[in-house]
Amino acid sequence: MLGKTHISFGLGLSACGIVGFNALSSTPLSGAGLSIFYGAVALGSLVPDIDEPNSLLGKKTLGISNLIKTIFGHRGFTHSLCFILLMGVLLFLLSTLDENFWKEIPLVADVIKQFGSVESKNINITIFSIGLLLGCIFHLIGDMMTLSGVPLFLPFKRCNYHIVPSFMRFKTGGIPDKLITALSLGIFGYLNLELLGFSANLKEFFFS
Numbered sequence: 001m002l003g004k005t006h007i008s009f010g011l012g013l014s015a016c017g018i019v020g021f022n023a024l025s026s027t028p029l030s031g032a033g034l035s036i037f038y039g040a041v042a043l044g045s046l047v048p049d050i051d052e053p054n055s056l057l058g059k060k061t062l063g064i065s066n067l068i069k070t071i072f073g074h075r076g077f078t079h080s081l082c083f084i085l086l087m088g089v090l091l092f093l094l095s096t097l098d099e100n101f102w103k104e105i106p107l108v109a110d111v112i113k114q115f116g117s118v119e120s121k122n123i124n125i126t127i128f129s130i131g132l133l134l135g136c137i138f139h140l141i142g143d144m145m146t147l148s149g150v151p152l153f154l155p156f157k158r159c160n161y162h163i164v165p166s167f168m169r170f171k172t173g174g175i176p177d178k179l180i181t182a183l184s185l186g187i188f189g190y191l192n193l194e195l196l197g198f199s200a201n202l203k204e205f206f207f208s
Contacts, residue, residue: 003049005142048083075160087136091132149162
């Protein structure tokens with residue numbers, strides 16, 4: 001999948017999850033929480049492609065992407081369940097750090113300040129961590145629909161795995177790639193209109 005397709009696909013899936021979460025939870029996500037969550041999903045949906053210097057994220061890594069690709073190759077370790085587990089552990093450890101640690105990182109502190117008080121920082125970091133991890137998982141799911149597949153069980157097994165039958169797999173950048181982008185963005189937009197309460201108003205306007 002292309003980078004923009006990964007972002008769209010991740011946002012579409014996460015919007016479906018948020019609708020279910022808000023329906024079942026007694027404390028649905030606020031607008032600020034949604035912003036943090038969706039931003040983290042978008043970023044996470046690009047993270048596994050850090051092993052490709054020409055990817056959207058790889059171009060921003062100042063050579064780190066080249067090093068990772070040299071060691072692991074493209075669609076190697078960063079596209080495995082072990083990588084997801086490692087990310088989960090690191091994010092958990094980061095979420096347990098004292099708030100004074102985050103104050104020392106200007107960009108992070110500024111973003112958190114915009115979306116909540118000091119008391120809610122831990123909540124915001126948790127929301128960000130969950131979104132980032134889900135974005136990585138959605139990336140792997142997306143690549144499992146392509147011809148190449150992903151080596152889910154590296155470093156234990158090197159074979160690639162797919163999530164759809166062979167006749168449904170597609171080449172990155174092809175027409176199916178573009179269709180997934182359009183469909184995912186449509187789902188994301190519609191469901192968020194529902195979340196924000198605009199959908200019912202639009203239906204009443206057009207069909208009343």
